[in-house]
Amino acid sequence: MKNRYVLYLGLFCLAACGPAQNDPGPGGVTVGEAQALDDAAEMLDERNAPPEDDSATTKSASQ
Numbered sequence: 001m002k003n004r005y006v007l008y009l010g011l012f013c014l015a016a017c018g019p020a021q022n023d024p025g026p027g028g029v030t031v032g033e034a035q036a037l038d039d040a041a042e043m044l045d046e047r048n049a050p051p052e053d054d055s056a057t058t059k060s061a062s063q
Contacts, residue, residue: 023031 027034029037
């Protein structure tokens with residue numbers, strides 16, 4: 001029974017590992033700010049992506 005508590009305590013401690021939202025991150029910003037910047041950049045990349053042109057692939061397949 002005591003071994004089970006030790007195992008659960010160890011797992012609980014490991015679950016608490018990792019950077020917090022306000023820990024310093026790359027470039028002098030916090031981890032949370034870096035994640036928000038990455039999300040915003042991804043949204044901009046998706047918005048600025050050229051539209052897929054299906055007609056170009058259809059023309060080349062029919063020739």
